[in-house]
Amino acid sequence: MNTDYIISSSRKKETPDAQQLKRYLLETIDPSFAASVQPHDLLVAGTKFGCGSAMEIAVSVLLASGIKAVLARSFARTFYRNAINNGLVPVECETRGIHEGDRLIVSLDEGAVIVTNETRGNELAGSPFPAIILDLVTAGGLVQYFKIHHNFVASPQ
Amino acid sequence: MAGKTISEKILSMKSGHNARAGDLVICAVDYAMATDGSAPMAIDYFEQMGGTTLFDPQRITFVMDHYSSSAHQATRSLQQKMRDFALKHNIFIHEIGEGISHQLMLETGRTRPGGLLIGADSHSVTGGALNAFATGVGSSDLAATMICGQIWLKVPHTIKVILDGSFPDGVYAKDVALALAERLGADGASYQTLEFHGPAADAMEIEDRIVLSNMSVEMGAKAGIFCADHKTFEYLKDRTTETLIPVEADTDAHYVSKIVLDVSLLEPRIALPHAVDNVTPVAGVSGTSIQMVYIGTCTGGRVRDFHQALGILEAAGRLAPGVQLVVTPASKEVEMQLQQDGTLEKLHRLGATITAAGCGSCCGTAGPIPADGVNVLSTANRNFKARMGNARASIYLGSPAACAAAAVTGRITDPRKLQN
Numbered sequence: 001m002n003t004d005y006i007i008s009s010s011r012k013k014e015t016p017d018a019q020q021l022k023r024y025l026l027e028t029i030d031p032s033f034a035a036s037v038q039p040h041d042l043l044v045a046g047t048k049f050g051c052g053s054a055m056e057i058a059v060s061v062l063l064a065s066g067i068k069a070v071l072a073r074s075f076a077r078t079f080y081r082n083a084i085n086n087g088l089v090p091v092e093c094e095t096r097g098i099h100e101g102d103r104l105i106v107s108l109d110e111g112a113v114i115v116t117n118e119t120r121g122n123e124l125a126g127s128p129f130p131a132i133i134l135d136l137v138t139a140g141g142l143v144q145y146f147k148i149h150h151n152f153v154a155s156p157q
Numbered sequence: 158m159a160g161k162t163i164s165e166k167i168l169s170m171k172s173g174h175n176a177r178a179g180d181l182v183i184c185a186v187d188y189a190m191a192t193d194g195s196a197p198m199a200i201d202y203f204e205q206m207g208g209t210t211l212f213d214p215q216r217i218t219f220v221m222d223h224y225s226s227s228a229h230q231a232t233r234s235l236q237q238k239m240r241d242f243a244l245k246h247n248i249f250i251h252e253i254g255e256g257i258s259h260q261l262m263l264e265t266g267r268t269r270p271g272g273l274l275i276g277a278d279s280h281s282v283t284g285g286a287l288n289a290f291a292t293g294v295g296s297s298d299l300a301a302t303m304i305c306g307q308i309w310l311k312v313p314h315t316i317k318v319i320l321d322g323s324f325p326d327g328v329y330a331k332d333v334a335l336a337l338a339e340r341l342g343a344d345g346a347s348y349q350t351l352e353f354h355g356p357a358a359d360a361m362e363i364e365d366r367i368v369l370s371n372m373s374v375e376m377g378a379k380a381g382i383f384c385a386d387h388k389t390f391e392y393l394k395d396r397t398t399e400t401l402i403p404v405e406a407d408t409d410a411h412y413v414s415k416i417v418l419d420v421s422l423l424e425p426r427i428a429l430p431h432a433v434d435n436v437t438p439v440a441g442v443s444g445t446s447i448q449m450v451y452i453g454t455c456t457g458g459r460v461r462d463f464h465q466a467l468g469i470l471e472a473a474g475r476l477a478p479g480v481q482l483v484v485t486p487a488s489k490e491v492e493m494q495l496q497q498d499g500t501l502e503k504l505h506r507l508g509a510t511i512t513a514a515g516c517g518s519c520c521g522t523a524g525p526i527p528a529d530g531v532n533v534l535s536t537a538n539r540n541f542k543a544r545m546g547n548a549r550a551s552i553y554l555g556s557p558a559a560c561a562a563a564a565v566t567g568r569i570t571d572p573r574k575l576q577n
Contacts, residue, residue: 002541009194010521010546013224014231016198028543048344051377052541053520054279056198056295077348077379078279082295130181132309142297146206151305152183 001045001072002052003079005029007061009053016057018064025065039066042106044098046072049090050079059086069106071095071115071126084133085142091115092127108137160407162315163382164350167290167404171273178314178411187272187289188216189302192258194223194522195277195295197235200242202300211246212306218267219243220251220258222515225523254513256488259283259371259455262291264490266397270385271404275299275308280455280538282378285370286363287393288385288403290350293374313379314413315350315406320357322421327573329465330365331457331536331556333357334372335426336418339436347377349413352406357420358383363392364461371456372538375433425572427534428554431542439559439571447553449533450564451545453485453512454519457536457557460494466561467500469575470507477567482509483525485517521546534563 011024025034043062049072050058059082062070069089073096083090091106093115098104102119106126111134113126129137132152139145161169165176172182191199196219211217219239224232236253243250251261259280262268270288275281277299284291294308302308320333337351351373353366361369366383373381383389385403393401425439452458452466463484476482484504486492492514495501504511510525518524519537526546527533533545533552540552555563558572565575 004520004539004541004544008543008548009223010526010543012194013522014229016201016235028548048347048377051343052279052539054277054293054295055194056277056297059295074344074347076344076377078293078295081298085295085297132181132183142301143202143205146208146301146304150207152301152307152309 001049003050003055003058004052006050006058009055012055012057018057018060021057021061022064025061034065037065037067041067042104043067043070044095045070046095047074049075051076054078054082056082056086059083059088063088071098084136087141089137093124097122110134159411160409162350162410162412163288163352163404163406164290164313164315164380165410167271167273168310168312170271176312178312180312181309182312183307183309184273186216186275186302186306186308188218188262188267188274189299190218190220190258190262190274190276190281191296191299192223192278193221193236193239195299196239198296199277199299199303200238202297203303206300206304208300208304211248211303214247216306217248217303218251218262219248220255220261221253222257223520223522225513225515226253254489254515256490256514257455257458257516260459260487260491263287263367264396264488266393269393269397269399270389270401275302279374280371282374282381283367283371283455285373285380285382286366287389288383290380290382292379311348313348313350315352316346317412317415318351318353319355319415319417320353320420321355321417322357322419323360324357324420325423327425327558327576328420328423329556329558330361330368332423332426333418333420334369335428335436335554336423338372338375338428338434339426340416341376343375343432343434344377346373349378350380350382351376351378353381353383359386362461363388364459367459368456375538425556425559427559427569428540430540430551430553433539433554439555439569442553442569443571445553445569446532447534447563447568448479448481448531449527450480450482450560451518451533451535451537452482452557452560453487453517454537455487456538458485458487458491460491462536462557463495463500466557467503469558469561469572470565471503472575473565476508476564480564480567481525482507482564483512483518484509485512485524486514488514518545520544534560534569536560
């Protein structure tokens with residue numbers, strides 16, 4: 001799933017406003033997808049999520065659509081960084097046992113990430129967040145973090 | 158303790174820590190770059206973060222490459238926002254038509270051995286061709302760097318790529334890049350550096366090394382780095398006055414894996430729609446009809462690429478009926494060289510559509526877009542559905558020679574059949 005499929009780069013040339021662009025979310029793959037997204041929906045994906053262009057609008061459009069977290073078996077690194085920086089939680093976990101419509105709860109405990117599948121009655125561990133990433137996630141993203149710190153302050157080791 | 162890879166060495170220098178693969182380090186950035194595709198958002202983030210001044214305007218560059226001067230009214234407003242911000246903060250800005258950001262970061266001497274460069278564009282990895290650690294980020298990371306001059310990076314593990322043998326006729330750097338994409342897949346190098354070694358890597362010209370560094374991101378790589386040698390110094394000779402200090406990997410550096418690719422055995426390759434790692438030897442797809450050929454981009458828009466194509470185009474003396482050949486030099490410098498050596502005139506005479514230097518048709522924002530049902534063969538790095546601005550077109554990727562062969566035959570053709 002590349003970022004051009006999340007939002008086409010020819011769409012974003014007209015505006016960087018995610019609220020206007022959200023109606024085109026995933027249009028290349030499924031034109032009816034954008035209209036089907038409900039607030040608090042989680043996006044569950046396979047591998048290479050967000051590969052290709054580093055365009056951050058791909059993250060903004062997901063957030064504008066009401067999606068707070070993306071669960072995938074693997075992420076492209078630029079998408080992963082952009083997600084963290086904007087407060088979209090990227091959960092790297094085994095997604096093959098999750099089915100459309102399952103009720104999921106994503107919880108963070110320090111750096112540990114736990115995905116509870118209430119529908120199937122099981123629990124998955126996501127890849128944990130190291131200190132600096134946890135600081136960013138806890139702050140709600142890089143903007144909030146910089147408003148407070150104006151710099152990268154944590155000792156990241 | 159094992160020695161260090163080039164990535165570990167550069168990130169150790171830039172972080173002041175003994176950086177090892179897997180560590181998270183905060184690094185001082187040498188140069189940060191944003192394009193008209195990413196700078197407008199970076200400016201918004203900068204303001205939201207409470208940014209007022211830049212850590213060092215000399216180390217920040219804005220480039221208008223993604224959108225042409227004829228773009229949509231709203232796009233023009235976004236570009237104006239970049240100009241206003243650049244003027245206010247004394248940032249150097251490359252105007253529309255000067256070229257593609259990644260090419261300009263090389264040509265202007267900002268990319269140097271041992272440097273750390275970030276760019277708000279995924280193909281910023283291009284800088285690895287000159288022995289720098291260069292990687293792509295989003296607009297928010299770039300905004301933070303504009304404020305504090307730093308970035309946090311996970312020190313990547315490194316895959317050692319050994320290019321053995323020597324290039325046969327008709328086989329080029331692009332074919333190697335596609336062969337690697339075929340072998341590794343689109344995420345085979347995720348979060349990792351590709352470090353290029355071997356006799357074929359040493360023999361490659363800088364312009365060809367750029368192709369491999371540029372396309373390393375198509376395998377998910379964080380960086381694609383070559384060693385520095387006399388060619389690196391020759392390239393940078395008149396572009397910077399800084400002392401150049403190459404960064405070499407230690408002989409006992411730890412690599413997560415090693416890939417040996419004998420280029421002598423390689424055949425020309427084509428990536429099929431709609432994925433860069435969907436690669437076949439050209440024989441597997443020969444005869445497929447092509448209506449549009451694109452020669453340009455940060456992968457295949459340099460002088461060497463056009464010369465590679467020109468031999469085949471001139472031998473045929475005309476384009477195949479029904480084929481539009483679109484040409485976009487990667488930069489003004491490339492364009493002027495092509496002008497001086499007569500290449501541009503020859504392309505004009507052949508009937509090519511030549512656009513201003515920049516991203517051109519690559520991402521459907523600054524050049525002709527393909528019509529419905531059209532098959533395109535392009536020197537670009539990506540062929541995702543709708544990449545060139547039309548989801549009903551199909552994009553194939555190949556070397557400049559393969560593109561020229563299609564331009565004169567109207568079909569995907571093994572370029573070796575038209576050479577000699």
